[in-house]
Amino acid sequence: MKNFSKTHFIAIISAVIIFTAVILAVAKTSVFSDDSDLSDQPATEKNSSGDSVDSPSVDQQLLAEHYDMKLKLDTEKNVLSGTVTIDLNNQTEDTLTQICLKNPSVSFLKLEQPLAPRSQTQVQVPCSIKIPRKNDRFGYHKEGGRKTYQLTFCLPTLSMYEQGKWDTHPNKPGREANFSRISDYDIELDAPADYTVVASGTENRSVQGDRAVTCISARSMRDMAIIASNYIAPETIQTEDGVSIRCWNLDYKGFEEYDQFSLEAARDSMHLFSETFGKYPYEELDVVQGFLPDGINGMEYPGLVIISLPDVKNLQKMSAKKIRKQAFFSDLCCTVAHEAAHQWFCVTVGNDPFQEPWLDEGLAEYCEDVLYPQAQTDSLKKAIKTDKKNNPYFSFPSGWNKKEFQNYMEQMVQSYANQLTEGDSNYISKPCSEYGEEAYSFYVYEGGKYFFYELEQALGSKAFLSLLKEYYQKFYLKEATGQEFVALMKQHGAPDSLIERYIGG
Numbered sequence: 001m002k003n004f005s006k007t008h009f010i011a012i013i014s015a016v017i018i019f020t021a022v023i024l025a026v027a028k029t030s031v032f033s034d035d036s037d038l039s040d041q042p043a044t045e046k047n048s049s050g051d052s053v054d055s056p057s058v059d060q061q062l063l064a065e066h067y068d069m070k071l072k073l074d075t076e077k078n079v080l081s082g083t084v085t086i087d088l089n090n091q092t093e094d095t096l097t098q099i100c101l102k103n104p105s106v107s108f109l110k111l112e113q114p115l116a117p118r119s120q121t122q123v124q125v126p127c128s129i130k131i132p133r134k135n136d137r138f139g140y141h142k143e144g145g146r147k148t149y150q151l152t153f154c155l156p157t158l159s160m161y162e163q164g165k166w167d168t169h170p171n172k173p174g175r176e177a178n179f180s181r182i183s184d185y186d187i188e189l190d191a192p193a194d195y196t197v198v199a200s201g202t203e204n205r206s207v208q209g210d211r212a213v214t215c216i217s218a219r220s221m222r223d224m225a226i227i228a229s230n231y232i233a234p235e236t237i238q239t240e241d242g243v244s245i246r247c248w249n250l251d252y253k254g255f256e257e258y259d260q261f262s263l264e265a266a267r268d269s270m271h272l273f274s275e276t277f278g279k280y281p282y283e284e285l286d287v288v289q290g291f292l293p294d295g296i297n298g299m300e301y302p303g304l305v306i307i308s309l310p311d312v313k314n315l316q317k318m319s320a321k322k323i324r325k326q327a328f329f330s331d332l333c334c335t336v337a338h339e340a341a342h343q344w345f346c347v348t349v350g351n352d353p354f355q356e357p358w359l360d361e362g363l364a365e366y367c368e369d370v371l372y373p374q375a376q377t378d379s380l381k382k383a384i385k386t387d388k389k390n391n392p393y394f395s396f397p398s399g400w401n402k403k404e405f406q407n408y409m410e411q412m413v414q415s416y417a418n419q420l421t422e423g424d425s426n427y428i429s430k431p432c433s434e435y436g437e438e439a440y441s442f443y444v445y446e447g448g449k450y451f452f453y454e455l456e457q458a459l460g461s462k463a464f465l466s467l468l469k470e471y472y473q474k475f476y477l478k479e480a481t482g483q484e485f486v487a488l489m490k491q492h493g494a495p496d497s498l499i500e501r502y503i504g505g
């Protein structure tokens with residue numbers, strides 16, 4: 001997520017999700033609705049004898065190996081409904097009598113038959129989800145007859161089960177708690193034929209009268225995002241790394257230059273991060289224009305990012321010339337770079353975005369504000385030039401040489417340190433629930449970026465980037481913890497004082 005320090009989050013509209021009890025003939029497993037939303041407190045799963053479960057090894061995982069979803073989008077009633085079938089593989093030593101599902105709320109579903117250690121089953125979850133009208137990760141945007149549905153953080157997915165406990169942290173506005181292991185997805189989404197469906201993975205569409213069924217296939221992904229819009233169209237670019245980048249642009253007049261910068265920034269940053277950290281695991285990246293709450297400019301998902309448009313209502317009234325005067329294309333390019341960086345840190349290497357958001361947000365901020373500008377890519381150079389032409393007072397640090405950039409960053413690090421409260425320690429590495437709105441951006445995003453910048457200065461660029469490359473390779477399509485990152489840093493010679501100052505002992 002790309003977040004700014006001064007954010008105003010609108011009140012969440014509770015989504016209505018209904019899980020009904022079904023009996024699945026094939027697996028002879030039934031699931032029953034519990035219906036209760038849970039608090040932030042993690043729940044403890046009991047084993048079959050009723051005792052608390054001893055901490056199992058983290059290698060013992062409960063996996064949702066495959067999701068099969070048959071869904072229908074009703075654009076009249078704004079409801080997404082259908083059936084989600086999950087193939088579960090219990091590799092833990094625990095007997096599970098219930099499973100925890102997330103999105104949009106958190107619910108426990110009782111299994112008709114306990115799921116024994118080292119066994120598999122299939123559960124089926126019928127769902128009917130009311131889609132709220134709001135510019136958010138889950139919601140729809142409407143202007144007259146034009147509509148865009150952002151169907152993310154809403155599909156029932158298995159919550160993490162670790163050390164005998166379920167992760168019951170809900171996704172809240174401006175925060176993320178969507179932490180899952182890698183799964184495969186096969187989804188059929190039935191929508192009106194005039195809607196285009198874009199999703200994580202690849203899409204195949206077949207039209208039947210006034211409806212169209214889009215078959216979405218995604219392999220080795222830890223989340224699924226679906227966008228459906230009746231006024232969106234793609235522009236594709238093939239990168240030199242063999243990844244197809246598709247920018248999905250909403251049909252607004254005067255946005256051509258904006259669309260072009262999005263595409264070029266995606267191309268440049270995907271290439272830069274592939275070269276720097278290693279191969280991107282998927283065939284495609286969809287860069288989708290969308291609508292997010294004030295203060296949030298982008299959001300990452302596997303194989304798909306949402307880039308929020310500026311204030312559309314006002315821009316719609318503007319001429320193309322005025323848009324040029326008002327839009328800061330360098331900001332747009334940096335937001336795209338931030339979300340692209342998450343494809344490496346968050347999507348490919350997973351980490352718990354609720355407990356340890358500094359790991360992926362700090363790295364995405366570092367990539368956006370240090371690596372991408374220093375690479376002096378064509379997209380950013382061109383955007384800075386355009387912004388300078390349109391706004392005489394505009395300046396951007398990457399327009400300077402390396403030494404000047406370093407001086408600028410050192411001033412920023414110092415100014416950041418001056419703003420810290422006396423006695424502040426391990427300030428970047430707390431769970432997101434321990435920060436207020438502004439503090440979350442200040443410590444996790446800004447602090448995270450400066451931590452990685454200072455680490456780079458301490459180790460030298462080459463050694464620092466090889467550390468990140470090793471981190472990426474070691475946890476490729478797996479999950480990392482802050483502790484594991486710290487251990488790796490120490491192996492690479494990171495100074496204890498630096499680690500202690502930002503992260504704690």
Ligand SMILES: [Zn+2]
Nearest residue numbers: 001002361364
């Ligand atoms: Zn982010």
